[in-house]
Amino acid sequence: NAGVTQTPKFQVLKTGQSMTLQCAQDMNHEYMSWYRQDPGMGLRLIHYSVGAGITDQGEVPNGYNVSRSTTEDFPLRLLSAAPSQTSVYFCASSSDRGAPYEQYFGPGTRLTVT
């Protein structure tokens, strides 16, 4: 199994540009989430999904959109990039309903907005 994969590894955007960060998992996990990591602020939840077709907002959802059309994929869209969105983005997944299980993290995407 590849686990959780993310693309790209690095990205530089100009203010106002849009882009999609890709996340995929091959473990048939129902739960997937996106976090951003900023120095001194830990990991903050952006959006999460408990299954295909079901998404919800986390702590810091503004400026980001998600959709979950398949169990495997959970892309994160930046609508109009701002310098405040410069961060490292991690996608994570965990096993299905019933009890919270270990979240497996992808390798991360380092995004810089100029």
Place this chain on the structure above:
Amino acid sequence: GENVEQHPSTLSVQEGDSAVIKCTYSDSASNYFPWYKQELGKRPQLIIDIRSNVGEKKDQRIAVTLNKTAKHFSLHITETQPEDSAVYFCAATPSGTYKYIFGTGTRLKVLA
């Protein structure tokens, strides 16, 4: 909303000494508490977790304790080694959700 506080933000210990990191959570219905280790430039990796029906769990040099009454849990690392140097994050999962609320992290330095 839910909140997890983590202390200290940095911790330096001599090799062979013990290290303790503490977290406090706000939602008394939280039922799952994982600890993650993150090395520089890498993804977070689970090192130990505990559920609300257990008071303590050990795995070799690592242990976690949970005090539900006080709403805090702690990570204990004994006989620290240089490879334990990393950032450690605690998290709590509010009951009925699949969300993780993370603490802000502790940078542990083990001095040789």
